[in-house]
């Protein structure tokens with residue numbers, strides 16, 4: 001197989017596995033071992049896989065508009081080959097048009113779709129002709145929701161959910177934001193290191209690193225990192241990978257040394273470990289989860305970060321009567337639809353559905369009803385999600401407050417790193433297209 005085809009060939013094989021139900025990252029990891037690719041080709045394959053999965057609706061619309069049959073009627077393998085071709089033409093400036101066409105036609109031949117290689121050639125060349133004439137080859141319908149969904153590649157129901165919360169222009173910007181490659185943020189372990197020490201070590205290692213303007217101990221790595229475990233300070237527990245917006249949650253909890261904190265849905269421990277760090281590792285932090293393999297990750301992270309106050313508790317947090325009235329603060333970082341981290345999980349927008357959201361809302365409500373009984377009379381509970389769906393956030397909290405008039409929202413103190421993100425209702429929402437971080441929702445509740 002010619003070298004220049006290998007990246008596309010790998011991408012194609014991974015896409016075929018995804019069509020059989022595999023998760024994108026798992027399928028990539030499994031297939032990559034069979035190819036000895038140079039780093040640059042590995043990067044191209046990764047971009048092609050995640051890019052075509054993200055942009056699938058847009059690419060399907062092009063197939064339908066430029067072909068004789070709709071995308072759904074095309075043979076599955078031909079459809080994936082066309083996705084790869086159109087993706088390179090539309091989104092990859094570094095791939096010359098002729099290379100995109102030639103490699104896609106060759107890919108069809110390698111897959112024994114030789115008879116259809118003329119179709120591939122014709123459709124891709126038609127795209128190039130229309131583009132050269134100054135037109136966007138992608139035609140959009142008049143309906144505003146469908147138009148945004150096709151242009152940015154989202155199911156209509158996600159666009160509609162965001163329209164409930166944002167102006168049309170913001171919805172468009174948010175859709176586009178999630179189509180970019182994710183960045184990696186670190187949280188510096190203040191008990192083992194400092195921002196300056198970690199920045200110096202990473203810069204010496206050849207990385208570009210920026211401190212976050214609003215969030216103490218948060219750093220952003222600019223560009224590719226390579227294997228994260230091989231970066232300086234990892235083994236020493238100087239830092240943890242955690243998006244800046246996720247770091248805000250523990251600031252909202254605001255744990256104090258000596259207190260008892262329960263983290264009801266704690267694995268893999270990003271926030272459990274942050275809570276212990278903020279308490280100077282003094283007190284008791286119970287990190288709970290119902291999945292034992294995930295609970296182990298809390299132990300591993302606590303060990304690496306050299307934190308001693310964390311105890312793990314295995315089980316369903318809807319049924320933990322032993323926690324009744326023992327907590328100064330509870331964190332409920334619930335399982336959610338993840339609409340705030342769509343850039344990190346290319347296929348997530350196609351896996352979630354309105355039905356799956358409804359199931360999650362029931363679980364979230366049950367967890368909240370159970371966890372309020374753990375809070376001491378003057379204690380607080382923080383509810384958080386990495387989603388941007390109103391049913392899992394604003395509506396869920398409003399429904400809870402209507403059912404529990406003895407609870408109210410406590411906005412963060414003015415000096416809190418969370419304060420800049422607080423809305424007039426007292427909860428905080430991080431909008432990625434405005435704040436350039438993962439999407440998050442968080443609110444602190446207390447008894448009146």
Ligand SMILES: C[S@@+](CC[C@H](N)C(=O)[O-])C[C@H]1O[C@@H](n2cnc3c(N)ncnc32)[C@H](O)[C@@H]1O
Nearest residue numbers: 265266267268269270271289290316317333335
């Ligand atoms: C959003 S993740 C938590 C992320 C974590 N707080 C962090 O910052 O690393 C939600 C977690 O809830 C756990 N979970 C789901 N249902 C649960 C339940 N009924 N009781 C306890 N944990 C649950 C999942 O296993 C998952 O690890």
